[in-house]
Amino acid sequence: MSIDVNNESGREIDERAILDIARYALARMRIHPLSELSVIAVDTEAMEQLHKQWMDLPGPTDVMSFPMDELRPPSKDGDEPPQGLLGDIVLCPDVAEKQGAEAPTKHSMDEELQMLTVHGVLHLLGYDHETPGERTEMFGLQAAIVDGWRAERGLEGPSPAPTTT
Numbered sequence: 001m002s003i004d005v006n007n008e009s010g011r012e013i014d015e016r017a018i019l020d021i022a023r024y025a026l027a028r029m030r031i032h033p034l035s036e037l038s039v040i041a042v043d044t045e046a047m048e049q050l051h052k053q054w055m056d057l058p059g060p061t062d063v064m065s066f067p068m069d070e071l072r073p074p075s076k077d078g079d080e081p082p083q084g085l086l087g088d089i090v091l092c093p094d095v096a097e098k099q100g101a102e103a104p105t106k107h108s109m110d111e112e113l114q115m116l117t118v119h120g121v122l123h124l125l126g127y128d129h130e131t132p133g134e135r136t137e138m139f140g141l142q143a144a145i146v147d148g149w150r151a152e153r154g155l156e157g158p159s160p161a162p163t164t165t
Contacts, residue, residue: 001026002036009041011093014110018091021114024149025121026086037086037124039117047092062095063116065123089120118145 003022005015018039026035042050047060054064068087096116097109122138129135 001031001033003039004037005039005041007041008046009043009091009093011041011043011109013041013093013113017110017114018117021146021149022089022117022121024152025118025145028145028148029121029125031086031125032084035084035086037121038088039091039120040088041091041093041113044092044094047090047095050090060092060095062092062099062112063120064090065120066090067124067126086121086124089117089124091116091120114149115142115146118142118149 001023003019003026005019005022007013007015018041022037022039026037027033044060047064048058050064051057051059051061054066055061066088068085091113093109093113096112100107100109100112103112119138119142122142127134127138127141129138
């Protein structure tokens with residue numbers, strides 16, 4: 001799997017963990033190992049510009065996903081996994097830090113960025129949370145992936161509760 005992580009935020013972030021959890025999420029979703037993904041961390045101003053340009057919404061947000069090829073997980077175990085260019089995930093560490101600190105289960109900026117990376121991967125794969133059913137499915141899958149990744153690494157406790165809307 002080719003995953004590039006670029007930190008343009010001016011903040012120190014755990015790039016290795018972001019790379020690792022993105023790789024884990026794609027493997028868990030059975031995406032072809034030759035697929036490509038880009039993850040970029042940006043500052044608040046850059047995220048605010050992207051949010052306005054693409055969503056026509058004011059202010060910065062935590063994560064945005066920009067799909068390229070329309071890849072979807074295989075529908076059953078025997079199906080060939082899709083291969084291609086997934087797209088870009090853009091993260092904002094400043095927003096992630098604030099959300100982690102304000103969450104009911106307070107957690108670090110890096111833990112929030114890890115969860116947001118999985119959230120972004122799921123969006124690239126066509127998942128959404130517009131309806132209650134979609135929200136239940138997407139956030140359930142997100143928690144299962146983050147919890148599985150954390151368990152494999154011997155990290156304590158469950159994943160942070162979703163803070164993204």
